[in-house]
Amino acid sequence: MIAIKPRIRSFIAFAHDFLAVVIAWWLAYLFRFNFEIPSEYQQSFKYILLWIVPLQASIFYSFGLYRGLWRYASLPDLKQIFLTVALGAIAVPFVLYMLQLPVLVPRAALFLAPMLLMLIMGGSRIVYRSWKEQRLYSLDDAKRQPVIVLGSGSTAVSLVKELERSRDWHVAGLLTDNPNKLGTHLHGVKVLGMIDDLVEWVEKLSVGHVIIAMPSASQALRRHALEICARIGIKPMTVPSYVDLVSGRMTVSQIRNVELDDLLGRAPVVLDMEGLHELLTGKVILVTGAGGSIGSELCRQILSFNPRQLVLLELNEYALYTIAEECRANFPEIPAAFLIGDVKDSARLDQIFDQYRPAAVFHAAAYKHVPLMEHANSWQALKNNVLGTYHLAQTAIKYGIEKFVLISTDKAVNPTNIMGASKRLAEMVCQALQQSVENDCQQVAAKPRTDFVIVRFGNVLGSTGSVIPKFREQIARGGPITVTHPAISRYFMSLQEAAQLVLQAGAMDRTTTGGEIFIMDMGDPVKIVDLAKDMIRLSGLNENDIEIVFTGLRPGEKLHEELAGDNESTLPTPHEKLRITHSCPPNGQWLCSLLEWFSDQQALSDEAVKMTLTTWVPEYLAQPSHHQPVMEKDTGSN
Numbered sequence: 222m223i224a225i226k227p228r229i230r231s232f233i234a235f236a237h238d239f240l241a242v243v244i245a246w247w248l249a250y251l252f253r254f255n256f257e258i259p260s261e262y263q264q265s266f267k268y269i270l271l272w273i274v275p276l277q278a279s280i281f282y283s284f285g286l287y288r289g290l291w292r293y294a295s296l297p298d299l300k301q302i303f304l305t306v307a308l309g310a311i312a313v314p315f316v317l318y319m320l321q322l323p324v325l326v327p328r329a330a331l332f333l334a335p336m337l338l339m340l341i342m343g344g345s346r347i348v349y350r351s352w353k354e355q356r357l358y359s360l361d362d363a364k365r366q367p368v369i370v371l372g373s374g375s376t377a378v379s380l381v382k383e384l385e386r387s388r389d390w391h392v393a394g395l396l397t398d399n400p401n402k403l404g405t406h407l408h409g410v411k412v413l414g415m416i417d418d419l420v421e422w423v424e425k426l427s428v429g430h431v432i433i434a435m436p437s438a439s440q441a442l443r444r445h446a447l448e449i450c451a452r453i454g455i456k457p458m459t460v461p462s463y464v465d466l467v468s469g470r471m472t473v474s475q476i477r478n479v480e481l482d483d484l485l486g487r488a489p490v491v492l493d494m495e496g497l498h499e500l501l502t503g504k505v506i507l508v509t510g511a512g513g514s515i516g517s518e519l520c521r522q523i524l525s526f527n528p529r530q531l532v533l534l535e536l537n538e539y540a541l542y543t544i545a546e547e548c549r550a551n552f553p554e555i556p557a558a559f560l561i562g563d564v565k566d567s568a569r570l571d572q573i574f575d576q577y578r579p580a581a582v583f584h585a586a587a588y589k590h591v592p593l594m595e596h597a598n599s600w601q602a603l604k605n606n607v608l609g610t611y612h613l614a615q616t617a618i619k620y621g622i623e624k625f626v627l628i629s630t631d632k633a634v635n636p637t638n639i640m641g642a643s644k645r646l647a648e649m650v651c652q653a654l655q656q657s658v659e660n661d662c663q664q665v666a667a668k669p670r671t672d673f674v675i676v677r678f679g680n681v682l683g684s685t686g687s688v689i690p691k692f693r694e695q696i697a698r699g700g701p702i703t704v705t706h707p708a709i710s711r712y713f714m715s716l717q718e719a720a721q722l723v724l725q726a727g728a729m730d731r732t733t734t735g736g737e738i739f740i741m742d743m744g745d746p747v748k749i750v751d752l753a754k755d756m757i758r759l760s761g762l763n764e765n766d767i768e769i770v771f772t773g774l775r776p777g778e779k780l781h782e783e784l785a786g787d788n789e790s791t792l793p794t795p796h797e798k799l800r801i802t803h804s805c806p807p808n809g810q811w812l813c814s815l816l817e818w819f820s821d822q823q824a825l826s827d828e829a830v831k832m833t834l835t836t837w838v839p840e841y842l843a844q845p846s847h848h849q850p851v852m853e854k855d856t857g858s859n
Contacts, residue, residue: 235282238342242277243270245338249330262327269326276316277309277338284308299343306342310335366390367426369419371446372434373397373405373412376460380434381408393426398435398442416442419449433459447758456761496728500581500624501526507579508533509564509613510586512540514681515628518720519583520544521551530556532577536563536586564609570616581624581727582617584610587644591632594640595777599830606643608819611650614673618654622671626727627651629677629738631712631782635840638777639827642834642841648675648738649838650815652806676726677802678741679712679782681719688749692756701768702753709750709780712743725796740784742798 250258250266258266284305314331368390370377377395384390385408394413397403402412413422419431433446436459450457506523510516511533517540523531531548535541538561545559558577562569564586587606588594594602610627617625629648632641655673682689688711695702719741726739750769757767774780785802792801815837825833831843 235278237345238281239274239278241338241341241345242274245341246270246273246330246334248337249333250327252333253327253329265326272316273313276312280305280309280312298346302342302346303339306335306339309338366430367393367428368430368432369393369413369422369426369428370395370410370432370434371416371419371457372438373399373402373407374435374437376436377434378407380432380460381410385409390430393428394422396422398438416446416449419446420453423453423455429455431455431457433457436460444755447755451758451761451763454761454763456759497526497724500728501528501724503527503529504580505530505532505577507573507577507582509535509582509584510628511535511559512537512544513585514687514716515719515723516583516585517544517547518716519585519723520548522717522720522724523583524548524552524555524557527555530558530577532558532560532573532579534560534562534564534573534586536561564613565604567612567616570612571619574616574620574622578620579622581626582613582622583626583628583723583727584613585628587628587647589630589640591638591640591777592775594643595638595775596827599639599827600825602639603643603646603825603830603834604819606640607646607650607815610647611654611816614651614654614671618671624672624674624727625651626674626676626723628723629675631677631679631743631784632779633677634783634785635842636838637779637842639830639834640777642838645838645841646815646834648677649807650812651675652738653809653812656806656808673737674727674729675738676723676741677738677784678714678719678722679743679784680714681716682713688752689756692753696756696760696762696767699767701770702757703770703772704750704753705772705774705778706780707750707771708748709774709778710746710748711782712784713747713752714741714743722796722798726799729794729796729799738802739794740800740802742800743784746781 246266246269250262254262284301310331313334366389368384370380370384370392372380373395381392381395384392392410395407395410396414396416396419397412398416400415403414405412422428423431431446431450433443435443435446447457501523506528508516508519508523508531511520512535516533516535520531520533533541533544533548535544541559541561545557548555548557548559560573562573564570564584586609588598588602614625614627627647630641630644632638633645633648634641636642636645651673652675655671680687692702722739722741729739753769754764757764760767792803794801818833818837834841835843
């Protein structure tokens, strides 16, 4: 029966259209003669049907008119019907003329019959679909949940269409930010009011769900909608981001919970695809720290450019295993090497570079947690972030690597902590290597053909060790959320955007002598306390449910981060979201002195590291080791 049913449906549809041809021509004759057809025309009508019906039927069948289902009839189906009917309208008089049949055919019928046929065939399909959907919805109305959609643009209309075909949702109405659309109907659903009227309409319609369908709206508007939902105790949902919709990775029907990325309001990154293909496609690419947040996202995006091979270097076994499983599942066709190794181990690096010969290196391996590196781990932070970068960079020069990209941080600007100072020192090491020439220091290679690129950006939403996972855990426990200071702010960007701009910076041509520091457009800084409040609302709670406590600044922590130092001027680049710093880089002799200092040390205390760093990084402002936090509750004034 399962195999026969489609054939039965096709046969019924074919029989319907067969009969529709007869009815259309009969009605055409009736209309032409005011329902009194002369006897001679009645005879000719019967005769020409012997030619017309098989001709029309063969056209219908050859156009594949019976492959679809009537219950899903849509505009493409109507277009196909129109084409077949139009072809028949041309073919019928042509055949009658060519065969010179001795029949009387009124010319008006040649025009009326196709129009009537189109009306019967298309109309019956639409009526059938409407009946089926109405019957389906009437059966499921008790189960379908009413929902209000915020938005009145093309995305909202597409969402309404999708939801009206679902068994889970019923769109009770639309709310808009455009007063010109008030009272209009979009795909049969009325625009009830403005977004500010949400409270009123939720109560009137007894709605328990709200979907925000404004992917291109401003950050302020989306945040405002979220605040209203939090005020009335409704956890909002949203459609995929504008980037996902345009790329085709997701459709509007894939509704999800609102995430912090949705509130950033950042425009999608437009990439120089030609430059990225030249850098990545068909080449061997090495990523260090490949199991970390930035490293793993870099791997995902590099794999989408079809490299010849991706080499993933990671010290943490579990992190490497996780990204390896993901790569094998999502990109099984691209060769990848998953390697355990330490960037401070020169012998291991030589082994890797000699075996795989990468064309480009993306260096994301680093110790980055500020408080953790500030006490008891300062020397290890310095060795890993500075010496590790040097050994990796020297190996890249030795093997003639085309591009070396260092992932840096905004905490390297006027640093007040060990992590930031060590990353600034790593930047200077790369700049010195780019500028170095043959001299009496045997450890420094001649001026390399390797191009060094340094990319500096701020916090990434949801990255390992960041404030977002910490806030999620605190909310899950019922609070309180701990924020260090009411005024503290940070730059934030999504993980995808950060990785995209790192790749974009790597693909750019050398603008000066190399060793450039690229600064990402991070938008406006976000207050951490506002971020905490947003996360509370996104959890379907309000600030009365979860307490916010201020604990005082942690050691090495600044109130506000910077993207460029006092001695650095920035210049635009061909990409609107990247700027380049212009400063005087250190020379090879400076690098020799730094390496000699490292070779003379075994292990230094935190205080000794801080004291020495003020020599190597003049802008570093060391803070006292002991810091007593002050507990303070959020009074709501912020």
